[in-house]
Amino acid sequence: MAQLSYRDAVAAAIAQEMRRDERVVLFGEDTAAAGGVFKTTVGLFEEFGPRRVKDTPISELAILGAAMGAAMTGLRPVAEIMFSDFLACCWDYVANEIAKTRYMSDGQISIPLVIRTANGAGSRFGAQHSQSVENWAMAIPGLKVVAPSTPADAKGLLAAAIRDPDPVVFFEHKSLLANKAEVPEGEHVEPLGKAKVLREGKDITVIALAAMVPRALKAAETLAAEHGISATVMDLRSLVPLDAKTLLAESARTGRVFTVEENPRLCGWGAEIASVIQEEIFGALKGPIVRITTPHVPLPAADQLEDAVVPSVARIVAEVRRGLDSRRAA
């Protein structure tokens, strides 16, 4: 095992796949010689050269359009959209073209590509450079949606996304990029659609994604140490395919479920999770499913304001306690 940062793990996954498959190509704005605005593609241009690692103009339509055209004719493109907020500029490709062409063509056309994009808050960039938009992608039939929380998963899940025969939107969280942890050396591939239980507890089940995972883990420690609440913490890792089996089993085991979501409240991913849980294991629930989300506001820039809206460790602890208390009071 080597210690790698999340950002280096991203580059390691791409390098691993480019070495084994000549069809894999990488491009986006500043992704080649510059190594990416977030330094997630450092070293790839040097190793694979300008034929396979390319810089594009600031043309989000052309980036995703070209990725799609290349994917449907035999390549396995990895296209970078610098900030996930910019997906709005090329949403036609994400929602109408890439997602639907296999279906509309009755399976004649395959689109094996990965859209990598930097997602999430923590950098104080304000409302157009900090959003969590994984729920946008989740709403579109035909897209797989993956958001790793650790360096090991950044490598393993990205490798799997590149090998996947379907389009995958891969959300790299900006506030996790510098995190370092153990990453398996050599070939590492993690299957898509498998949630991971990171901590077993008996009182509540906390379901989190990406940057909310480490916060949920910290909150669980506080809940255990200071409030005697024993929490299971689960990292969903991918929204589509969704590991409903694991999340239903873990939810049924405690009967008290909390989602921790960075996306804004309305139609955030937790709403779908809650819907699945109440439909299928209503009888096992001991209280309402509580969603802990960013409120339904655009993201503010100032650090104090950003910290006030995105779920924090303190807020997770508080909302879990309130959720359990209101149940007791009822």
Added chain:
Amino acid sequence: MSVTQKAHSAQRNQEIPEATRLRLFKLQVEIRYCEKRAYDLFLQNLVKGTSHLALGQEAVAAGFAAAMNPDDYTFCTYRGHHHTLARGAPMLSVLGELMGRQCGLMKGKGGSMHLTSVAHGVMGSYAIVGAHLPIAAGAAWSAQYRGTKQVACAFFGDGATNIGAFHEALNLAAVWKLPVVFCCENNMYMEYTPISAVTAVKHPAADRAASYGLERQVIDGNDADVVYSAARDAFAKARSGGGPSLIECLTYRHSGHSRADPAKYRPKEELEEWLKRDPVTLYRNRLLASGVAEGTLAKIESEAMTKLDQATEAAKASPTPSLESAMSDVWADGGNAWRN
């Protein structure tokens, strides 16, 4: 009508081998008949949804398709029946798709606006204006990367030249020197608005070419010989590593924008002028003048009609798709599962 014909003129007809000229005629006739039939079937309520006919624009499809290699890629718009047929997709599969039948190209899952026949190089018809231009550029890049000498061709309307994807695609294609041909079918109207009313330049495609370091080409899109010659040159250039081309074909649709449109917004004289320049009649007369026997042309026409009648009957007899197919092919494994 003033047309800058560059090096492409009707005299070129004599340089084009007779077999190719007969093919150009046959393609135009087949498209004309099939598009008229699509309209009839709509009147009989057998074609549902919308459809955008290319009556009057047959020469563009015939000229380009005749200039392509079988493994070249076509990307067209919702107004794409003509290009799909020209690449060789069977009438049965095209009409069947319009009618939502099992025999359709996509078994009813795409419809008129999304005709796709990968076996014939038709990599899809795109209903979001301009979206397919960058996609064609990507296919061209893939061909370049794989070293296959294939060329990608995107067909689009005059209206598409005002959308960002047009400009992003042209720039990327020029910068990466991609083997792609961009063909603008300038039929003078977007939906109901004349293109001249909403465009800063006279020639919506050609007058933008210089911005991307490309040659300005405006050709007579109702003359199949002219179209064929221009397309052939552009494909040869792309195949030999010379990069992209942008060709603006001046043409006119005889019917409305879509089946619901009576096209009242067009001056009567304008329509009459263009009907006089009907590409199919024009080409038939030219072939006769150049010595092709009337019987040869009549035979092509009657064979096309027979083929069309057979296709129509077969499409009508085809079952509707199985309802399960609505749930298939979301993913590569054939299924639609988003969860376990």
